[in-house]
Amino acid sequence: MAKIIVVTSGKGGVGKTTSSAAISAGLAMRGFKTVVIDFDVGLRNLDMIMGCERRVVFDFINVIQGDAKLKQALIKDRRLENLFILPTSQTRDKDALTRDGVEKILNELREEFDYIICDSPAGIERGAHLAMYYADEAIVVTNPEVSSVRDSDRVLGLLNSKTYLAEKGGDNTVRSHLLLTRYDTQRVARGEMMTVEDVLEILAIPLLGIIPESSTVLRASNVGMPVVLDEKSGAGKAYEDAVSRLMGDQIEMRLDSGERPGFFQRLLGRTA
Amino acid sequence: MSVKPFQIRGRFFTAVALRPEGDADQAFYDALDVQLRHTPNFFANAPFVIDLEQTDSLTEARDLVRLIEEMRHRKLSVFGVQNGTATQTATAVKAGLISLPSGRDVPVDRVERSVRQAPEMPDEAPEAPQPASLLITEPVRSGQKIFADRGDLVVVSSVGAGAELIAVGNIHVYGHLRGRALAGVNGDTTARIFCQGLDAELLAIAGLYRTSEDLGPAIRKQRVQAFLMDDKLCVEPLK
Numbered sequence: 001m002a003k004i005i006v007v008t009s010g011k012g013g014v015g016k017t018t019s020s021a022a023i024s025a026g027l028a029m030r031g032f033k034t035v036v037i038d039f040d041v042g043l044r045n046l047d048m049i050m051g052c053e054r055r056v057v058f059d060f061i062n063v064i065q066g067d068a069k070l071k072q073a074l075i076k077d078r079r080l081e082n083l084f085i086l087p088t089s090q091t092r093d094k095d096a097l098t099r100d101g102v103e104k105i106l107n108e109l110r111e112e113f114d115y116i117i118c119d120s121p122a123g124i125e126r127g128a129h130l131a132m133y134y135a136d137e138a139i140v141v142t143n144p145e146v147s148s149v150r151d152s153d154r155v156l157g158l159l160n161s162k163t164y165l166a167e168k169g170g171d172n173t174v175r176s177h178l179l180l181t182r183y184d185t186q187r188v189a190r191g192e193m194m195t196v197e198d199v200l201e202i203l204a205i206p207l208l209g210i211i212p213e214s215s216t217v218l219r220a221s222n223v224g225m226p227v228v229l230d231e232k233s234g235a236g237k238a239y240e241d242a243v244s245r246l247m248g249d250q251i252e253m254r255l256d257s258g259e260r261p262g263f264f265q266r267l268l269g270r271t272a
Numbered sequence: 273m274s275v276k277p278f279q280i281r282g283r284f285f286t287a288v289a290l291r292p293e294g295d296a297d298q299a300f301y302d303a304l305d306v307q308l309r310h311t312p313n314f315f316a317n318a319p320f321v322i323d324l325e326q327t328d329s330l331t332e333a334r335d336l337v338r339l340i341e342e343m344r345h346r347k348l349s350v351f352g353v354q355n356g357t358a359t360q361t362a363t364a365v366k367a368g369l370i371s372l373p374s375g376r377d378v379p380v381d382r383v384e385r386s387v388r389q390a391p392e393m394p395d396e397a398p399e400a401p402q403p404a405s406l407l408i409t410e411p412v413r414s415g416q417k418i419f420a421d422r423g424d425l426v427v428v429s430s431v432g433a434g435a436e437l438i439a440v441g442n443i444h445v446y447g448h449l450r451g452r453a454l455a456g457v458n459g460d461t462t463a464r465i466f467c468q469g470l471d472a473e474l475l476a477i478a479g480l481y482r483t484s485e486d487l488g489p490a491i492r493k494q495r496v497q498a499f500l501m502d503d504k505l506c507v508e509p510l511k
């Protein structure tokens with residue numbers, strides 16, 4: 001049975017879509033049948049980053065409203081055998097998303113896929129809520145700065161209270177992981193950005209990875225390629241490590257400078 | 273000294289208010305059934321009041337009697353009305369309900385807790401007092417609000433910026449306090465706030481407050497207690 005993972009943050013522009021694309025590609029490269037869904041209705045982005053924007057015919061909303069079959073809307077990635085994209089609508093708004101519609105589609109996808117990655121819109125309104133509602137796990141994407149950390153804290157509160165698993169009230173809760181992105185060691189060293197330890201101290205969830213600020217990310221998205229496919233990219237490598245940790249592998253954290261941050265490694269050894 | 277064959281005690285319960293908006297017609301009952309299907313057993317055995325604030329109908333005895341019967345048929349134990357007009361209230365009293373003052377709204381999840389507990393309360397130990405303090409073991413996240421409405425609030429974790437702790441009694445935080453903490457909100461000037469790392473946005477006791485701006489850097493990140501002395505909110509390191 002598939003695992004549903006929401007990629008969420010509260011704040012916009014922190015790297016949710018970039019991370020959704022990279023992580024789903026990373027999972028597909030490992031042989032898992034993976035689908036990534038764009039929940040950001042009205043701001044179609046994911047298909048661009050995945051390089052399939054010219055192949056979109058039907059979208060998520062068409063399927064919810066019964067205008068298309070799920071099979072018609074799913075786009076198969078040209079590079080990776082196991083990767084599929086469910087794009088969103090550019091013309092509709094978030095009200096077109098319904099909980100029943102989302103549930104129905106996720107149930108159908110669960111039958112066929114190993115991983116379902118939900119790329120959440122920013123904010124904490126309907127779209128973001130529905131993106132996280134049925135999640136088994138969450139990847140909370142955070143930049144090392146105060147407002148992003150604050151928003152992530154808020155989102156963690158919602159994951160603990162406003163999701164299906166939370167409302168059901170059993171032993172299962174949404175497992176949340178922190179993905180620290182756009183991490184710029186130089187700016188951190190100059191005190192312009194928060195350190196990993198600072199962020200971890202506030203959010204207190206296991207660290208899935210640290211993605212360095214890197215020009216390869218923008219380059220990759222301009223050519224519509226998930227950055228993990230760029231073998232030379234430090235960010236791509238960091239996403240690969242994050243995927244391994246998601247699978248439960250113990251991999252040492254490293255920053256792009258090659259320096260090993262031993263302290264927080266010990267501070268929050270992954271419990272996975 | 274004489275022994276009475278009974279005792280009289282005041283007792284608080286949480287009731288659920290059903291607030292019809294308009295006529296109690298078929299659409300109303302359909303919507304009610306949909307709600308109850310979504311939350312089966314949620315309201316079973318819960319004490320119910322009908323809040324008439326949003327409706328002008330239900331003045332006729334038969335409409336009201338039907339509403340009561342339909343509710344009881346759905347295992348909703350209705351016992352009173354509130355916020356009705358004089359006519360509505362008179363009709364309700366005739367139909368065997370009691371007229372209640374307005375009361376205070378609380379989130380329905382809190383109602384759920386007390387409602388769920390209600391049927392389990394053992395009859396033979398009616399005096400067993402409920403613990404008045406509230407214990408929170410998870411981090412309190414930004415945007416969350418925790419209210420200890422009868423006593424102390426104890427948080428064995430950190431409290432994020434933008435989170436809010438409110439207690440009638442004391443507040444204890446065994447982690448970093450980065451949000452707001454309001455103790456003694458019913459006016460208890462002896463209430464105190466304790467924390468292991470002070471980085472609060474606001475501390476308040478019995479309405480007297482200080483914000484992070486005037487808490488000063490000296491006590492930042494320290495283990496402190498806050499208390500009132502001579503109508504002033506004092507914050508001192510814990511030794």
Ligand SMILES: Nc1ncnc2c1ncn2[C@@H]1O[C@H](COP(=O)(O)OP(=O)(O)O)[C@@H](O)[C@H]1O
Pocket residue numbers: 009011012013014015016017018019045122181182183211212213214215217218221235
């Ligand atoms: N590690 C990174 N290094 C440099 N730029 C990045 C990185 N991650 C994301 N970006 C850039 O940040 C912008 C926002 O990213 P995006 O993934 O669309 O964020 P979101 O989906 O959270 O709004 C994009 O221009 C993207 O290329």
Ligand SMILES: [Mg+2]
Pocket residue numbers: 016017018040045120121
């Ligand atoms: Mg996005």
